[in-house]
Amino acid sequence: MTWASSEGTRRSMLSNKARDTKPELAVRRALHAAGFRYRVDVRPSLELRTRADIVFTRQKIAVFIDGCFWHGCPVHATRPTRNSHYWVPKLQRNAERDLETTARLEALGWTVLRFWEHEEVGATVEAIARTWRARTE
16 A cells, blocks of 8 residues: 555655755745855754754754645645545644654754745745844844
8 A cells, every 4th residue: 555546646746855845945045145144954953853944053043944735734734635544644743743843943942933835935034034133143
């Protein structure tokens, strides 16, 4: 038994990127244009397996751009109907892991910023910039 309900679904899911998604690239381009320098797709702490999308190491800021499907966006998430016995627990576990990661990083002194993929890039960049400035002062 496979997780994919069809060969087409399998190919589609395998083509999903772990990094450099369109929303991530848009935020990174805007941050870079605003003069910010950061690390991409790195573990903020060696104590965790999780990799943040954008990391400001000196300021200890970890930024995650979460996909609506994969992380359970309250506005856009959809509940899979095919193979739901596989997908529903998997997606619930993703959301739980997000909460655990945030809590663990915050306990280590990190500021964690999470944004949904559908959020406006300018607002996302401004929130990151505000946090960066606050952590730099």
